[in-house]
Amino acid sequence: MSIPHQADPVKRARLRWRARRGLLENDLIISRFLDAHEASMTDAEVEAFSSLMDLADGELMDLLLARKEPDGELDSPHIHALLERMRKA
Template sequence: MTTNATTHQSDPANRTRLRWRSRRGLLENDLILTRFLDAHGDDLSDDDVDALTRLLDLADQPLLDLILARREPEGEVDLPNVHALLVRLRQA
């Protein structure tokens, strides 16, 4: 059985949407996310994109707190792929 599901890597429009969603109200978030996508955007796996999408659903201040390791993921974002992506974001 073959599927025609479009992945992040196979669709440039998906990458563009992700970059657009990464534009944030807080300059700190915007700079960190933009730098991360500049360095790693073409190499993100679908799990990475899922994790980043979950993080981008957060409000700006909780997102910044997670990126700066002021707190750890809870609830719907307390997933292994989110933790792994946060490690990479914190190094950006």
């Protein structure tokens, strides 16, 4: 059994590192969200967050600004719920 995200400081640091983006606007939105919600994120939310961090900056920005909605592999309840929280942060 693996250690949950919130109980492992290494996993938390790795999440912050992955959240660093090349596009300043993405960085600001993501940093603000993590500052407010990182401590309360569930492992499912961390997994959804990691999936979003795999996207190119332009694709991520379109999702964060609700110019697009997730499709394909990203079209899951966890991704939709996380994006909704991130958009409000």
